[in-house]
Amino acid sequence: MAEWNLAASQREPGHPGRARTGGQVPAVLYGRGIDAQALAVDRHALLGLLHRGGAHHVIRLKVGSGRERPAMIKEIQWHPVDGSIVHVDFHAISLNEAIHADVPLRLTGEAEVAKKGALIEQERHELRVSCLPGDLPEAIVVDVAALDVGEVLTVGDLTLPKGVRALDGAGDIVLSIALPRAAEEPASAEAGAESEAAGAAAEPEVVGRRARPEGERQG
Secondary structure (H helix, E strand, C coil): CCEEEEEEEECCCCCHHHHHHCCEEEEEEEECCEEEEEEEEEHHHHHHHHHCCHHHCEEEEEECCCCEEEEEEEEEEECCCCCCEEEEEEEECCCCCCEEEEEEEEEECHHHHHHCCCEEEECCCEEEEEECHHHCCCCEEEECCCCCCCCEEEHHHCCCCCCCEECCCCCCEEEEEECCHHHHHHHHHHHHHHHHHHHHHHCCCCCCCCCCCCCCCCC
16 A cells, blocks of 8 residues: 655634645545544645655545544645645545545556557546555556557456455446557548449449430420
8 A cells, every 4th residue: 555644734714825825735634433624734745745646545644743644635626727736635534444546557568569550549547446545556557568459458357456346337448459540541541442433333324415205305
């Protein structure tokens, strides 16, 4: 299990702007069996944690001089203009109860696919799983080296770590192996030309003027 430590401090509820002006990010901690707490965390420390992948994993949140509490980030609010973090929600968890989390999918073997002149068309980059916090992986490795052009990999094809169960449908597509579009276009154009030539050959040739029906008078 990947864990990160993050310090937090109590803040006055209802005044998140005061935390932002002091280089802090307003936050809230809530969960079953505890009262919601208005907190503030250091902006740089939070950004560093997110950069290392902490948004998907268990965080040891220490509020003031109190004991560490395992938690996960439930929601992050971003500023629509400057992209800064406006607010973050932490959800307190129990290490003895299963959690639901989104785990990144990490591909390996891309070089082998490239040798075949193929491309990887990845449909999803994360997998929703259920497991105990202690079994939560940093990432799920997906080996694509043996896949051939036209093959599709689904959630049911993934090899998951012990104790980890996928919540997404087994038939949901993770990725597929395809030829580049440039390689497909000539074949399509050639097929179209053959079809057009065949159609032209089947069309009857018109020779001379159409005969008038019997009895039709020439004006």
